[in-house]
Amino acid sequence: xxxxxxxxxxxxxxxxxxxxxxxxxxxxxxxxxxxxxxxxxxxxxxxxxxxxxxxxxxxxxxxxxxxxxxxxxxxxxxxxxxxxxxxxxxxxxxxxxxxxxxxxxxxxxxxxxxxxxxxxxxxxxxxxxxxxxxxxxxxxxxxxxxxxxxxxxxxxxxxxxxxxxxxxxxxxxxxxxxxxxxxxxxxxxxxxxxxxxxxxxxxxxxxxxxxxxxxxxxxxxxxxxxxxxxxxxxxxxxxxxxxxxxxxxxxxxxxxxxxxxxxxxxxxxxxxxxxxxxxxxxxxxxxxxxxxxxxxxxxxxxxxxxxxxxxxxxxxxxxxxxx
Amino acid sequence: xxxxxxxxxxxxxxxxxxxxxxxxxxxxxxxxxxxxxxxxxxxxxxxxxxxxxxxxxxxxxxxxxxxxxxxxxxxxxxxxxxxxxxxxxxxxxxxxxxxxxxxxxxxxxxxxxxxxxxxxxxxxxxxxxxxxxxxxxxxxxxxxxxxxxxxxxxxxxxxxxxxxxxxxxxxxxxxxxxxxxxxxxxxxxxxxxxxxxxxxxxxxxxxxxxxxxxxxxxxxxxxxxxxxxxxxxxxxxxxxxxxxxxxxxxxxxxxxxxxxxxxxxxxxxxxxxxxxxxxxxxxxxxxxxxxxxxxxxxxxxxxxxxxxxxxxxxxxxxxxxxxxxxxxxxxxxxxxxxxxxxxxx
Numbered sequence: 267x268x269x270x271x272x273x274x275x276x277x278x279x280x281x282x283x284x285x286x287x288x289x290x291x292x293x294x295x296x297x298x299x300x301x302x303x304x305x306x307x308x309x310x311x312x313x314x315x316x317x318x319x320x321x322x323x324x325x326x327x328x329x330x331x332x333x334x335x336x337x338x339x340x341x342x343x344x345x346x347x348x349x350x351x352x353x354x355x356x357x358x359x360x361x362x363x364x365x366x367x368x369x370x371x372x373x374x375x376x377x378x379x380x381x382x383x384x385x386x387x388x389x390x391x392x393x394x395x396x397x398x399x400x401x402x403x404x405x406x407x408x409x410x411x412x413x414x415x416x417x418x419x420x421x422x423x424x425x426x427x428x429x430x431x432x433x434x435x436x437x438x439x440x441x442x443x444x445x446x447x448x449x450x451x452x453x454x455x456x457x458x459x460x461x462x463x464x465x466x467x468x469x470x471x472x473x474x475x476x477x478x479x480x481x482x483x484x485x486x487x488x489x490x491x492x493x494x495x496x497x498x499x500x501x502x503x504x505x506x507x508x509x510x511x512x513x514x515x516x517x518x519x520x521x522x523x524x525x526x527x528x529x530x531x532x533x534x535x536x537x538x539x540x541x542x543x544x545x546x547x548x549x550x551x552x553x554x555x556x557x558x559x560x561x562x563x564x565x566x567x568x569x570x571x572x573x574x575x576x577x578x579x580x581x582x583x584x585x586x587x588x589x
Numbered sequence: 590x591x592x593x594x595x596x597x598x599x600x601x602x603x604x605x606x607x608x609x610x611x612x613x614x615x616x617x618x619x620x621x622x623x624x625x626x627x628x629x630x631x632x633x634x635x636x637x638x639x640x641x642x643x644x645x646x647x648x649x650x651x652x653x654x655x656x657x658x659x660x661x662x663x664x665x666x667x668x669x670x671x672x673x674x675x676x677x678x679x680x681x682x683x684x685x686x687x688x689x690x691x692x693x694x695x696x697x698x699x700x701x702x703x704x705x706x707x708x709x710x711x712x713x714x715x716x717x718x719x720x721x722x723x724x725x726x727x728x729x730x731x732x733x734x735x736x737x738x739x740x741x742x743x744x745x746x747x748x749x750x751x752x753x754x755x756x757x758x759x760x761x762x763x764x765x766x767x768x769x770x771x772x773x774x775x776x777x778x779x780x781x782x783x784x785x786x787x788x789x790x791x792x793x794x795x796x797x798x799x800x801x802x803x804x805x806x807x808x809x810x811x812x813x814x815x816x817x818x819x820x821x822x823x824x825x826x827x828x829x830x831x832x833x834x835x836x837x838x839x840x841x842x843x844x845x846x847x848x849x850x851x852x853x854x855x856x857x858x859x860x861x862x863x864x865x866x867x868x869x870x871x872x873x874x875x876x877x878x879x880x881x882x883x884x885x886x887x888x889x890x891x892x893x894x895x896x897x898x899x900x901x902x903x904x905x906x907x908x909x910x911x912x913x914x915x916x917x918x919x920x921x922x923x924x925x926x927x928x929x930x931x932x933x934x
Contacts, residue, residue: 316930329837332898335829335879336723338798414860415719418793418848425797426831435722435729583845 336407336436337425344407347427348397354387358532359493360589361481362400364540368487371402374441374478375486375544377448378568379489380467380576381456384498384517386410387532388457388491392448393427395539406448407440409433409475414513434478441482446490449475450563454514461504464495465580473565478545480555480564485544488568490575493537496586498522536589538579542571590817592663592705592915593619596656597814598647598667598693601625601638603775603803604709606633608810613640616817620661622752624652625668626685647689653696658703663815666693667709669746672778672865673741679738686742694753696762707763707813709752711824712880713740714766717872722871726881727766727821737790738869752842761819765881768825768880770801771900773907781864788836789854792845796877797829802900812891814856822889823880838898840912846862868874 322345333339355361367373377396382388393406408431410425415421430436432449440447450456455468463493479486502518520527547569554560583589595612600797610633621640623629628644629637645651647668656664658822669686697703710729711902715721716731735741742746747764754762779800782788801824809824836843846854855866895903904910 284906316927320926324919324923327837329830329834330836331796333829333834337829337831337877339831357827412720421719422795426795430723431720433722435724435726517835546843575856 271573291473300412305443319511319531333426336428336430336440338405338407338428340405343427347423348394349393351390352398355391355398358534359391359497359537361391361395361539362536363395363532363587364538365543366401366541368394368398368541368544369396369446370485371400371404372444374438374444374482374484375446375485375487376441376475376484377406377446377489377541378475378572379448379450379491380465380572381450381452381457382464382491382499383457383494383532384519385532386414386450386457387497388494389448390449391494391537392489392491396446396448404446409443409447409449411453414445434474437475438482441478441484444569447484449477458500458503458515459473459496461499461501464499465492465576467569467576470565470569473561476556476561476564476568479547480550481552481559483548483552485546485548485563486568487544488542488571488575490540490542490572490579492540492579492583493535493539493586496535497532500531515585533587535586536583538589540575540579542575545571590704591615591617591815594622594659594661594700594702595620595639595663595665595814596622596624596659596661596663597623597667598689599666599670599709600637600642601633602631602668602670603633604770604806604810605665605667606637607807608665608814609640610636610638611811612640612814618815620659622655622661624655624736647693648684650692650696652693652790653699656696656700656703656805661700662702663705663707663814664693664697665707665709665810666690667707667810669711669743671711672715679711682739683742686739687745690746694749698757703757703760705761705763705814705817706750707765709744709810709812710747710764710766710824711739711743712766712768712878713748714739714744715867715878715880716740717869717876717878719876721878722874722877724881725823727777727823728730728859735750735869738867740869742775752783761817763813763819764821765813766821766823766880768799768801768823768878769805770803771790771800771904773904775803778835778865778870780908783839783841783901783904784908784910785818786841787844787865788841789844789846789851789858790836790846791833791875792850794875794920795870796832796874797879798832798835798877798897799825799829799879799927800897800900801893802895802903805895805900808894809885809889809891818889820888823882824885825880825882826895826897827882828898829877829879830898830901832877835901838901839910840914841910842913 331341379392389408395405396406405428408429410424410429412431415431437447451470452468457470498519500517500519504516506515509517595618597605597609600609606629611619612618613621623640623642624645626913641788643655645655670682715725716733716735718732720732735744750762770777771779833843851871858864858866
């Protein structure tokens with residue numbers, strides 16, 4: 267893999283450029299940054315890692331761990347779920363993050379991003395990005411559709427990974443308790459859109475996320491994800507099968523369902539995740555959350571920001587797979 | 590305002606009986622009347638001390654006479670049952686729950702002496718579905734109205750109580766929505782479930798479980814009977830645990846059953862009178878239900894002493910549940926693994 271090219275994306279923002287230069291080689295270069303876990307493993311005692319593993323297994327099998335009210339299992343997420351996603355993040359999609367300094371190190375915030383890729387891998391990658399590439403290793407609390415929580419296995423894992431249902435009470439509760447919340451307001455319209463509509467933002471729901479942010483006074487961070495559109499190019503939709511499975515769509519990609527399970531392997535596109543300048547909401551006031559005009563305007567502002575960022579990133583991208 | 594005459598329904602069961610005993614121990618209360626269709630077990634009756642047991646059926650208009658003759662000023666309706674098995678079938682349970690409550694409320698409406706009404710309800714009124722918010726607060730309504738069973742009974746009973754509160758605005762009405770009880774002494778579907786050596790669960794689902802220690806439940810009931818705190822309150826311990834985690838903590842072995850087989854399996858358990866699983870309890874094991882107890886803490890002024898995990902651990906200790914796979918065997922396995930690691934290195 268070649269060294270990441272340095273593209274001046276924020277010509278007006280010197281701090282961002284410096285970060286981008288720092289971040290680029292670290293992600294693409296041969297020497298990955300040392301993780302806290304390897305630092306522990308590198309202790310002089312050779313049996314330490316095994317002891318740790320046995321202790322971990324004992325703790326898990328004895329039920330000796332805590333989950334929060336939403337079912338978020340921090341220990342499992344840090345030690346099992348995130349490591350399972352990391353190869354996909356580092357080697358398969360070679361995700362590069364831009365503007366990580368826009369995400370606050372502590373306190374509530376709402377990350378709003380574009381949704382794409384037929385299967386919601388983009389939300390998982392954003393969660394890995396915010397944990398691995400953020401200096402404070404933040405956990406992103408995803409807001410997901412109810413369909414996800416109905417599915418056996420997936421719904422349970424999602425809850426353990428910190429996700430919860432996309433509804434106002436949950437979003438407000440998380441944000442007011444200082445969590446970083448991630449929302450994909452396009453929903454199924456965005457993730458299931460045909461390939462020829464790629465990088466065209468769909469309607470942003472009813473702006474529920476904006477009123478929730480207004481009510482809790484947390485900043486909104488627009489986030490643009492480039493690369494996820496190409497992992498499963500959806501060129502068709504078999505409606506009867508979708509109805510049969512109770513799914514919103516049954517995708518046809520160049521590889522699926524023709525190649526069976528092989529077709530489920532995502533194409534190795536090169537990803538960029540850019541976090542934009544936070545939009546403060548505490549200056550607007552919680553009372554405005556009930557004013558539809560303010561909410562619509564703010565929703566449009568967020569949507570436009572993401573759309574423009576997407577266009578800019580796309581214009582700088584030469585190839586979907588090599589970046 | 591301390592009540593002078595308290596009537597408690599459902600005294601032959603754990604909560605009603607022990608509540609009557611606690612109230613009887615309070616010298617400020619003149620009389621404590623306990624009502625039920627069957628007499629309480631002897632040890633419970635002994636505990637109840639000076640509380641008087643009245644063998645009456647609340648479905649019978651006779652209850653009206655009991656209330657007016659004794660000049661009851663506080664009614665604690667704690668007899669709403671969740672367990673069709675112990676109530677003699679689902680039809681009898683519904684009859685007892687809904688018709689019984691209607692009769693009781695009719696009697697209370699006629700009795701001018703009644704000043705306070707406390708209902709032991711359940712968080713089951715919120716239902717349990719994948720479209721639920723993570724935490725329910727008192728103002729939320731279920732996404733799907735409970736279609737049957739205990740949850741529907743409780744929802745209907747709360748509806749009748751709201752009607753009663755409208756017609757008798759001078760009566761202070763407290764609705765306590767309890768989550769599942771746990772503890773060393775109480776006997777519920779949940780305690781029997783976790784006492785099974787092999788615990789059936791639904792494959793692919795791991796519900797969040799929120800519990801309440803029996804002592805906390807009694808304390809809340811006692812407080813609501815002796816003070817005027819009108820309103821609707823979720824009564825639940827702080828924190829949650831996952832069903833799988835609870836099973837591990839109790840040292841049980843989980844047996845994941847695929848969803849299509851859950852119906853037949855639960856019928857087998859019901860038929861064998863081991864654990865009485867109703868469909869809504871199965872839904873609870875699928876999706877779980879967690880409620881917000883902030884109003885209980887702030888408005889009701891009660892902080893649960895046990896968290897969910899502490900209450901569960903107390904249950905495991907109090908019942909003397911021994912892990913199915915003993916600690917010696919765990920140690921053997923651990924030694925084996927360590928020896929293997931040593932050899933590999």
